[in-house]
Amino acid sequence: MKNFLDDNFLLQTKTAERLYHEFAKEMPIIDYHCHLPPDQIANDINFQNLSQVWLYGDHYKWRAMRTNGVDESFCTGNQPDFDKFQKWAATVPYTLRNPLYHWTHLELQRYFGIHDILNADTAAKVYEEATVKLQTPDYSVRNLLRKMNVKVVCTTDDPIDNLEHHQKVKDEGFEVKILPAFRPDKAMNVDNAAAFNSYLSKLEAASDTTIVSFVDYLDALKNRHDFFATMGCSVSDHGLEQIYAEDYTEGEIICIFNKVRSGKELEPSENLKFKSAMLEIFAVWDWEKGWVQQYHLGALRNNNSRMMQQLGPDTGWDSIGDFSQGKTIAKFLDRLDTNNQLAKTILYNLNPADNELMATMIGNFNDGSVQGKIQYGSGWWFLDQKDGMIKQLNALSNMGLLSRFVGMLTDSRSFLSFPRHEYFRRILCNLFGNEVEAGELPNDIEWIGKVVQDICYNNASNYFNWKEVNQPRVIASVQ
The missing domain is CATH 1.10.2020.10 (uronate isomerase, domain 2, chain A)
Incomplete structure (x- = not known):
């Protein structure tokens, strides 16, 4: 019987132990999606x-x-x-x-x-x-990051954010890169006309423009997208129930914008067309700048209306949703790919029933131009646990190339969440180690160890073009 949380926690074989302790354990961390508050890092509280x-x-x-x-x-x-x-x-x-x-x-x-x-x-x-x-x-929070050997943190930021805290961190020379990620969900949410127009007032202030027309609206958002790029941003993110990919014309979108801007509520079909148009526009901007775009799909949010009214969003009343994903994802990605405007993309799903769907979908648009251009993202939210991680890793292994996977993230608001990377790494090493000892993989520790290190750190560093922080540890010598 093993002791709880000993050095070989989650490692069931000697090969798994070697892979973790000699190759994975000391790799730095790139946390390319989280919700850490930038002000707390800037002020080093x-x-x-x-x-x-x-x-x-x-x-x-x-x-x-x-x-x-x-x-x-x-x-x-x-x-x-x-x-x-x-x-x-x-x-x-x-x-x-x-x-x-x-x-x-x-x-x-x-x-x-x-x-x-x-x-x-x-x-x-x-x-x-x-x-x-x-x-x-x-x-202090900066030392908490240092303690976990974190090299890059990507926060989640609204287009109207002035990013002053990111600027302060950069100006002070903090060696851990704290980078913004562009998350424009509120900027395309036309479910409620009053809320949308209230947001546009804030967008006007942030972009120093007046938004009367659809062109004004796009100019203001492009202004913010460009500003984020000057601040080191190279990642966007969307948290959606499902991808929007309705057919639309430019004239329709202009009319829809004018309607909602005047304070009138949209019909469901108009809502979907507008979101589809904006999602494509954002994706093209990302492609133009060489950014990575992320799509977190499948959450059914704010189910408890009483508690939503009392406490607001992100307080624990969300669940896995059973949305139809395949056709709209394929249509959206194909539309971009047809025009040669498909950026590097990470798809995350929240419903385990969609694991194999996602793992096969990425292969439809991996065109050989970039290693792992379209990624099936790590187990997210309710799937961010042992069983969820294993299922995601197995689906990706069976239907794609696990060796090109960009690995784990915390998706957390807590500075104490970085052991989730260790948790993932132990699970990863255990999968490889068990199959080596079962004779399902060759006993080539150096090669498998390199693949493990790539998944833990190197793949993400290369994928996000953060090569200046690509300082991989030397592969441990194998006796």
């Missing part, structure tokens, strides 16, 4: 206690606490920080076999050297020990 860094904004933990019968006041409410932590600690023993159980204890070990099993009895000790460390300079 220290969190005052473990609750602030661990529970604020973490809807994964909130969902578990609610399921365990914890009152909302201890999740998103105004209860004292230690009382919130105590409720979380009392919940942890009930998260057995949920990834939160692994992540919680990995984070305690990797950041704080705490090996206690968290529960109601150990809560006070763990909280005090971690909180004391968090208040020291060694635990």
Whole structure:
């Protein structure tokens, strides 16, 4: 019997152990999609206690606490920080076999050297020990990134953001690259005319333009897209239920814009046409600049209307959706490819029923121009766990080239989430190691070790054109 979370956690064979410890473990991290707050990095803040860094904004933990019968006041409410932590600690023993159980204890070990099993009895000790460390300079947010050997972080930013915090980080010479990602979802969301026009007022201010016509609207957005590029941005991102790929004409889109700009609500067909047009326009701009475009697909958001009204979005009331994905993705990508305007693209799905769909879809548009030009992204959100990662890796292996995969990301709002990369790397090494020992792969440790290192770091560095941070560790010597 192995000990819980020992050095060989998740590694079931000697070959898996070698692959992880000799090749994967020391590779740097590129976190090319997350939701870390740039202002906290710019100001290099220290969190005052473990609750602030661990529970604020973490809807994964909130969902578990609610399921365990914890009152909302201890999740998103105004209860004292230690009382919130105590409720979380009392919940942890009930998260057995949920990834939160692994992540919680990995984070305690990797950041704080705490090996206690968290529960109601150990809560006070763990909280005090971690909180004391968090208040020291060694635990400022920049040092938390350094501690995990992070080289690049891509935040998620709205077009109207002035990116002042990214500029401050750059000006101060922080060696970890903190780069923006262009996420224009609000800029194309015409579900509500009043909300859309309110957003356009902010876009006018950000772009220093007046938006009367559709051309004005595009000019303002292009202004922001260009500005993001000057700030080092080379990645866009969309969080959508599904890709929009309706047929439309320029005249139709102009009329639709004029209608919604005048405050009138759109018909469903008009809504879809407008979103389809904007999605294609953004994609062409990305192609022109050589950016990577990302599409996070399949979330059914804000299902609890009562709690949405009370707490707002991103508070833990979302689920996997059962949207039809294949035809619209194919139509959208084909439209761009036909015009030779298809940028490097990463597709993420949230419904495991679509794993093989996504793994085969990418092969339709990998044209030999770039290694892994169209990517099937890592297990995302509800699939960001052991079973979800394995299924994604297997689907990609069976129907594409796992060796060209750009690897893991955190998709997190927490500075303590970077052990998720370790979690992924252990799972990856275990898959390879088991198949070597079963005779399904050759016992070529150096080659498989190189593939592992590529997936952990090198592929992403090359794919995103961040070669200036491509400082791969020397492959460990094999005895």
